[in-house]
Amino acid sequence: MLAEQKVRHLDATALIATVLDPGSYRSWDKPVTDPDPDPAYRAELAAAREKSGVDESVLTGEGLIRGRRVAVIVSEFRFLAGSIGAAAAERIVLAVERATAEGLPLLAGPASGGTRMQEGTLAFLSMIKITAAVRAHRQTGFPYLVYLRHPTTGGVMASWGSLGHITVAEPAALLGFLGPRVYEALHGKPFPENVQVAENLFDKGLVDAVVPPGQLPDIVNRALNILSPGAPAPVGPPPTLGVAPSDAGAWTSIEISRNPRRPDLRQLLAYGARDVLPLNGTGQGEKDPGLLLALARFGEKSCVVLGHSRPRPSQQTAMGPASLREARRGMRLAEELGLPLLTVIDTGGAALSKEAEEGGLAGEIARSLHDLIGLQSPSVSVLLGQGAGGGALALLPADRTVAAQHAWLSPLPPEGASAIVHRSTEFAPAMSASQGVNVAALHANGLIDHIVDERPDAALEARAFCRRMGQAIEYELSLVSASGIGELIPRRLGKYANLGRRLRA
Template sequence: MSAAYGRDLSRAAARSGRDESIRTGAGRVAGHRVAVVASEYDFLGGSVGRAATRRATAAIERATAEKRVLLALPASGGTRIQEGTPAFLQMLTISAAIAGHRAASLPYLVYLRHPTTGGVLASWASLGHVTFAEPGALVGFLGPRVVEALTGAALARDAQSPRALRRAGVVDAVVAPVDLREAVQRVLRVVAVDRGPTTAESDTGAQPAGVELVERGEPDQTGDPWASVLATRAPDRPGLRAFLAASTSDLTLLGASELGQGPDVPGTPMVTALALLRGIPCVVIGQDREAQRHQPIGVRALHAAQHAVQRAADLRLPIVTVIDTPGAELSEEAERSGLAAAIAHCLAALLSTPVPTVSVLLGQGAGGAALALLPADAVVAAEDAWLAPLPPEGASTIMHRTVDHAAEMARELRITADDLYRLGAVDVVVARGPAGVGTTAGFAGLAGAVAHCLAGVAVRDAATRLAARRDRHRRLSS
């Protein structure tokens, strides 16, 4: 250590009242056992060298051994320049400890404080299962002064803001320090390892309470598939937002997801979230019919869904997908961005994930955007929901070179929930009932059926579940 560096350390200790830039501890948040690794920015700008790394790594490994939730609160300029490249390599050491914690399926939460930059952000500060950020914080790869010095150009004022990173899906929520405790508690009620056994509101061996199932038998000759198509397209038909309101609690949106709030905030077409569904912790991946009026499902939305599948697998949480889409984005940009490949990778992720999965066919199910969320251990369908390779108008165009035969094609394509039940693609069809499935009140019964199916598939071990999932889809061709 140089004499100058020694003087820097002494001054930093006197100024901050700390002996290093990392502080660690353990405690409880709402009864959940939590370990904490926090930066001390007043100590050399929170920069991380070898001593700080040893302290952080020991705390992370101890949290893993004790099966604690890990909460990181970085505020750092990055690597400690006084120690050079050896300090830079410490980002690998801390990240390896985080990787071990995540490999044990233990939750890792991050709160990005002002400022968080450099090697810290490019390593362990960006590896959280859920990432919050402080409003107004500077969060970026390099500080703006360094960027301008190296490139000769200044960054836009908001390029390194939490809200910009939220729009990019890097930050899950912007949370004021006063609200952080509540935000962490909400997440822990879903992901915490000591949350106790997972239970549903109904026994797995019986029909869920309050759910009216469609009677099976011969096809319903009186039902009109085209009428179902029109019903699911009605402008006032409730969708994902009503389903979530009726069935979930402790909802935490993930990535860039937004639930719309009026015409000025239409929301995102694909919503991913942590939630309790009838008391069952899960990751929800759903298509918002209202948001799709403004923005169809494209590559970015499908990537968000695939990322949510990975988060669920990391945390060993069940997945509930909700299908309600008029179809994917049709544009030159979507084609150039690889829309078809994004659909394929999304459905492949659901086919191969080891966690329990239940899909909900809520309304429209047009084309690849619907297929991307369909693979599951069990599928629940609203009675008037439907699934087709493309909208009936598209099928009519292929067969008749006009959209005028759309109603006829809807009747010929076997698109209804009852058709899908007989094909073996749907397990439970929930009847409309007095209120109707396509109403907010009607979603309570649908939620009960989903919880019932979740409880049923969760009792299997992962290997048995994957084998049954493969057999399920193989039978579709028999």
């Protein structure tokens, strides 16, 4: 049982020593000014200072993580359960503002019972000014990373503990809004076991990973390699720019794309990218295996990646509405962090189920199209394999589109189109040809800008194919990133408005 695990939890000083490079920490803290406390509270503060060895419930400062300068805010739970009063709130806000002013990524490590009850409503309201400071930091495009420690509850979990671009948690940490002791006092029964536990929050898509403190420097380093990589070197044109569409028929390409051994998005990231950092879920209680979300670098070019996850054996991963809500998390990250967005299309179709309909799949497809066509970041889409129906369309709009030679895009799987027109699936091959679903037709109509060859089938050369695709992606990301968003959006809108016109002219 998760609730029975015994884990040693680090105090603030030990966490700082574990995460930052040795000897690099410099405190930003100035002596605190206590509110005008009554004698009992004054005694509590004195006892807390003696017990914890620190003057308040948070420590702030800066240090290096793998040589990179980072600001840190870390709770000390031994100081009145890490609770946040006026002095602690002011210390947090000043640290966030300084990190913003100095252009530093910020790592927060909360461990707190929430608002300090001894200071009442004004302490409670301080969560608003902390949130405002974090919002300003995020809006500048500087990374805000959160490591949720045991325990984090109440107003801290409901403010600066839940606003990370990336959020990871300590193993077996108690994490939730209402503390279990408060729940039992109010309701007369214990809170259900293993709900407010880090591992359960990961399963529900609320945190991106669960890692012990010793692994946190690696996670932060990988994240910052992607989010703050420095100026990339110019990217020269890859050999794939000269690749022509395959002369194979549409049905041949469809059959090739359905090979279970065909490289998927996981393999593309493994062989074609570097510094990959998977993210997990919507951050709002949903996680759908039909979509993969990550931060990655292709060559020297960083991006947010979201795309279809091909089903594993015994797993159903057709894209449902939660997948698209997770995709929209990726879109927001790209816009806020100033990164290009890469979408990867490889789906036999969206989920067809009662749950998908009641979850609003059609509306989520519409909102995804709406957000992508107006995305305030450069974007590249990749047709990697199958591209059936609204599930494929939902991730397609982009400034540039790359396609594998045997990818395809269709309103329905060809068998479905055949059933509608001929009341039989046997005309699927003919329907695929007449509908213009293959790369040759899509390229001729102006959708596809760059084709990556298969020699002769990506399933037979997965690593080499993924490397070629990775080079093509790096080039396209570099190309779109060279233009301002004021140029990109009108050009993007014009691309889709003009599809097919070159053949009608």
